[in-house]
Amino acid sequence: MNAPTFAESLPTIKLLPGELVVVTSPREIVWSVLGSCVSVILHVPGKISAVCHAQMPSRSQFDRICSDSCPHPCFKRISDSNDFKFVTCSIEYMIDSIREAGADPRQVRVSLLGGASVLPPRASGGESIGSRNLAVARETFASLGLGIARERTGGSKVMSFRYFTGSDQLLLRIDGSKTEEELPTTGIGTKQKSEITPRDFV
Numbered sequence: 001m002n003a004p005t006f007a008e009s010l011p012t013i014k015l016l017p018g019e020l021v022v023v024t025s026p027r028e029i030v031w032s033v034l035g036s037c038v039s040v041i042l043h044v045p046g047k048i049s050a051v052c053h054a055q056m057p058s059r060s061q062f063d064r065i066c067s068d069s070c071p072h073p074c075f076k077r078i079s080d081s082n083d084f085k086f087v088t089c090s091i092e093y094m095i096d097s098i099r100e101a102g103a104d105p106r107q108v109r110v111s112l113l114g115g116a117s118v119l120p121p122r123a124s125g126g127e128s129i130g131s132r133n134l135a136v137a138r139e140t141f142a143s144l145g146l147g148i149a150r151e152r153t154g155g156s157k158v159m160s161f162r163y164f165t166g167s168d169q170l171l172l173r174i175d176g177s178k179t180e181e182e183l184p185t186t187g188i189g190t191k192q193k194s195e196i197t198p199r200d201f202v
Contacts, residue, residue: 011029015032015051016032016053017085019052020051020053023051024101026166031162032160034053034116035116035118036114037114037133038114038133038137039111040137041111041163042108043165044103044104045109048097048098049165051163052084052090052094054087056087056129057088058087058089058136059083091140095144109149110146111149111151112138112153113172114130114134114153114159115130115131115134116159117156118130149186150184155174159172161173162180170182171183
């Protein structure tokens with residue numbers, strides 16, 4: 001499916017590895033390219049969208065406790081942090097940003113992209129960084145009671161995507177393809193959980 005005809009007139013945010021964006025404007029496009037990295041997109045219709053480009057699973061897998069190295073351990077923003085390269089830290093920040101915007105995190109629509117096996121697996125474990133990124137993302141959302149409404153993950157090819165913040169439309173282009181395809185959503189993706197609180201991330 002082609003992008004809306006007005007797409008060329010919309011401002012585009014180019015999301016690089018280790019970056020994260022929170023958008024309240026309905027007239028933005030977020031663009032990125034993924035290999036073993038993953039992008040998580042959180043969207044509350046009519047309220048807010050957040051997108052990350054995370055490179056590694058979590059701080060805890062790199063000799064530190066994730067909650068100790070979170071970009072905002074007291075749920076305060078620290079703009080100069082580089083911890084958005086971690087999947088767990090990025091998700092925590094995005095959920096908290098949704099809460100701060102007055103939106104209900106339980107109404108979040110989750111999309112998950114990337115995690116391809118484009119880098120050699122670790123010699124010690126044999127699991128690729130892409131697979132580890134995906135596993136941690138899924139575990140984090142499961143602990144929060146959030147289902148994944150749509151995903152295109154794994155494989156061995158690089159992909160690019162364009163995400164439209166207003167419509168929640170997501171267009172993908174797999175390496176080698178000449179055309180974009182739309183990734184449909186299966187629903188809001190929320191499982192049964194009464195509350196999402198900062199404690200869920202510890």
